[in-house]
Amino acid sequence: MQSWSRLWGLPTLSQEVKVRFNGRLRTTVARLLSSVEVIEVGPRFVASQSKRREILCHELAHAAANRRRGGRQPHGAEWAALVRRAGFDPVTRLTVSQKSSRSKQSRDGRYEHRCLVCQFVRVARRPVRSWRCAECVRCGLPGNLAVCGPVEFVSWEGEKPITVLWNLPEPVPEALRDKLRVPQGDNSKG
Numbered sequence: 001m002q003s004w005s006r007l008w009g010l011p012t013l014s015q016e017v018k019v020r021f022n023g024r025l026r027t028t029v030a031r032l033l034s035s036v037e038v039i040e041v042g043p044r045f046v047a048s049q050s051k052r053r054e055i056l057c058h059e060l061a062h063a064a065a066n067r068r069r070g071g072r073q074p075h076g077a078e079w080a081a082l083v084r085r086a087g088f089d090p091v092t093r094l095t096v097s098q099k100s101s102r103s104k105q106s107r108d109g110r111y112e113h114r115c116l117v118c119q120f121v122r123v124a125r126r127p128v129r130s131w132r133c134a135e136c137v138r139c140g141l142p143g144n145l146a147v148c149g150p151v152e153f154v155s156w157e158g159e160k161p162i163t164v165l166w167n168l169p170e171p172v173p174e175a176l177r178d179k180l181r182v183p184q185g186d187n188s189k190g
């Protein structure tokens with residue numbers, strides 16, 4: 001995303017446009033919320049690993065075109081030229097998988113490290129703050145993983161709104177975590 005921003009003469013664009021996951025997007029792969037400059041990606045984005053760069057480029061080009069001249073036609077000449085400069089064909093429909101991977105639940109006091117963009121999950125016995133999502137880093141995103149403590153979460157395909165999970169504040173600080181920890185043999189609570 002950074003390299004496209006520079007290529008398009010809008011070097012700060014990639015930092016200003018945020019990317020976030022929206023589990024409720026059913027047919028839409030991704031979309032740009034123009035007013036707030038947020039790219040929302042859905043389960044189909046997650047399922048189409050090989051096209052993620054292209055999808056992000058498509059949406060970021062919308063944001064770039066909007067800034068350049070208010071982009072009246074979403075897929076107009078300005079937008080198409082930006083996508084072409086980034087090395088992709090300016091297509092408006094992508095064939096992506098219908099499958100969406102189900103979120104794993106963390107169990108047994110394991111820490112779930114979750115990418116809040118593509119929902120990549122890596123589980124470990126301890127929180128590892130240095131881990132990044134390789135796939136998102138490849139797409140030019142920060143790739144930060146949110147570390148979720150040893151609790152069970154609902155799947156993002158479940159009934160409960162995913163915002164319960166994605167809006168988790170900063171993880172509990174290390175010092176507090178020990179105090180809050182459920183006693184051994186009482187893992188059912190918490």
Ligand SMILES: [Zn+2]
Nearest residue numbers: 058062074075
């Ligand atoms: Zn579009």
Ligand SMILES: [Zn+2]
Nearest residue numbers: 115118133136
């Ligand atoms: Zn990711």
